Amino acid sequence: MTSAKKRYVAYLAVLLGSLVGVFVWSRSIRADFLEYVEHELLDNNDFVLAAVDPESYAPLSFSSQDVDGPAYLHLRQHFMDLGEVMWDEYKIKGVYAMKVRGAEVVFIVDSAREDDPWHSEPGAVYQDPPQALFDVLRDGQARFVGPYTDEYGTYYSSFSAQKNLVGETVAIMGLDMSAADFQLLLNERNRAPIEFGGGLALVLLSFFVLIEYRIALVRRIRAKEEEVDRLKADFVSLAVHQLKTPLTGLKWSVETLASSPGPLSADRSEAIRDIGEITRGLNELVNALLNVTRLESGRIIIEPKPTALDKLAAGVIKELQKNALDKEQEITFAPDAGLPEVSVDPLMIREIYKNLLTNAIKYTRTGGRIEVRIASRGADIVSSVKDNGLGIPEDQKARVFEKFFRAHNIVSLSEDGTGLGLYFVKQIVEVSGGRVWFESEEGKGTTFYFSLPLAGSAPKEGEVRLS
Numbered sequence: 080m081t082s083a084k085k086r087y088v089a090y091l092a093v094l095l096g097s098l099v100g101v102f103v104w105s106r107s108i109r110a111d112f113l114e115y116v117e118h119e120l121l122d123n124n125d126f127v128l129a130a131v132d133p134e135s136y137a138p139l140s141f142s143s144q145d146v147d148g149p150a151y152l153h154l155r156q157h158f159m160d161l162g163e164v165m166w167d168e169y170k171i172k173g174v175y176a177m178k179v180r181g182a183e184v185v186f187i188v189d190s191a192r193e194d195d196p197w198h199s200e201p202g203a204v205y206q207d208p209p210q211a212l213f214d215v216l217r218d219g220q221a222r223f224v225g226p227y228t229d230e231y232g233t234y235y236s237s238f239s240a241q242k243n244l245v246g247e248t249v250a251i252m253g254l255d256m257s258a259a260d261f262q263l264l265l266n267e268r269n270r271a272p273i274e275f276g277g278g279l280a281l282v283l284l285s286f287f288v289l290i291e292y293r294i295a296l297v298r299r300i301r302a303k304e305e306e307v308d309r310l311k312a313d314f315v316s317l318a319v320h321q322l323k324t325p326l327t328g329l330k331w332s333v334e335t336l337a338s339s340p341g342p343l344s345a346d347r348s349e350a351i352r353d354i355g356e357i358t359r360g361l362n363e364l365v366n367a368l369l370n371v372t373r374l375e376s377g378r379i380i381i382e383p384k385p386t387a388l389d390k391l392a393a394g395v396i397k398e399l400q401k402n403a404l405d406k407e408q409e410i411t412f413a414p415d416a417g418l419p420e421v422s423v424d425p426l427m428i429r430e431i432y433k434n435l436l437t438n439a440i441k442y443t444r445t446g447g448r449i450e451v452r453i454a455s456r457g458a459d460i461v462s463s464v465k466d467n468g469l470g471i472p473e474d475q476k477a478r479v480f481e482k483f484f485r486a487h488n489i490v491s492l493s494e495d496g497t498g499l500g501l502y503f504v505k506q507i508v509e510v511s512g513g514r515v516w517f518e519s520e521e522g523k524g525t526t527f528y529f530s531l532p533l534a535g536s537a538p539k540e541g542e543v544r545l546s
């Protein structure tokens with residue numbers, strides 16, 4: 080999965096997680112509210128039971144004939160008053176008393192106004208009474224039910240048995256809250272999670288948009304920087320390339336001059352030798368700069384092939400042996416026996432040995448000792464070049480792999496150099512999948528190490544090779 084895709088998935092997960100949290104919160108509010116309504120309906124049922132005299136049903140016939148009787152009218156007024164209180168205080172929509180006759184339930188009286196669709200005349204049969212009503216009659220225990228739907232709508236109700244002084248059930252008292260009112264009250268309580276959830280989603284979305292905006296901005300800046308770097312590298316590469324042609328010409332002219340027959344004054348031949356030296360140094364600098372720009376441009380070709388590092392290093396030692404002998408230095412070479420071949424680009428790795436060994440020779444006094452080792456270390460092959468030379472000053476160690484760095488303890492030496500060698504080495508080691516480091520003590524010596532993975536370097540297509 081791309082990193083952008085991973086981010087989007089993470090955003091979605093956070094959003095969904097928050098929404099699930101808000102949903103769980105609102106469900107718990109609903110469960111609490113249901114409990115609250117149950118208590119309200121049951122408590123108020125008790126209250127109504129206490130407020131209605133069980134004897135007030137005695138004069139009634141529980142039929143339509145009750146309608147105009149004073150006992151009914153009185154009871155009806157009382158229920159309407161109770162109903163008003165219940166509605167105002169608790170949004171309980173109806174208070175009513177019922178009589179059970181066999182399997183039939185008839186209404187005795189209710190609190191609804193005449194024009195209210197759920198108002199029932201005395202004696203009217205309740206068509207589809209909930210089972211709870213019969214349960215109340217059976218065991219005398221009050222019940223809460225809901226939501227249930229009957230011909231009047233969907234309700235939450237409480238039922239309880241009203242008993243007279245001798246303990247006979249004279250009526251079943253019912254209190255109703257409509258499902259619509261229940262929902263309205265619940266919505267009010269749910270406003271907090273809904274508002275919070277909406278706010279949270281908005282904050283999260285703005286946050287995600289901000290992150291994306293920042294990422295896009297950083298990418299744009301980075302792309303611009305890369306473009307500038309590339310232009311710079313292209314410029315340097317071009318400039319250095321342009322230097323190569325006149326330099327080659329100069330070198331050729333100096334050589335011709337030096338080897339031309341005829342007598343030359345000592346001054347002149349020294350001047351020609353100096354020009355030759357300077358030209359050689361310049362040529363070296365131009366080559367080093369060319370290689371560095373090639374590596375930096377990322378256009379370098381990496382062509383790994385099975386390589387015996389010990390043979391490669393031995394070749395480089397042989398090549399540089401003359402420089403060491405000039406300074407009466409001894410180079411010892413101690414590769415582990417039976418080293419496996421590793422798949423690396425031999426042209427590149429050769430440059431590493433060459434640079435490290437050249438440095439060891441340059442920065443070690445006449446008569447010094449240099450030791451080259453190659454050893455297997457876990458998943459790597461580690462090569463080291465150790466000398467007992469000048470060492471690197473403590474306060475300069477951090478800068479050793481920087482471009483154009485030359486330590487102050489060697490600047491006074493006549494040894495030439497560009498300060499690009501170790502930078503170059505680090506680039507090559509890293510593109511080859513390895514690591515380079517060193518140990519050094521000023522005045523005692525230095526050991527440079529570099530590792531290469533036994534698994535080999537990854538090949539890379541490109542346009543240029545090292546020169």
Ligand code: ADP
Pocket residue numbers: 434438439442466468469470471479484485486487489495496497498499500501502524525
């Ligand atoms: P150059 O040798 O061309 O100056 P390098 O990048 O190869 O550049 O080395 C950078 C600097 O690190 C050197 O100028 C020198 O100060 C220090 N250095 C490198 N190798 C050694 C060494 N073996 N002993 C002491 N100093 C070293």
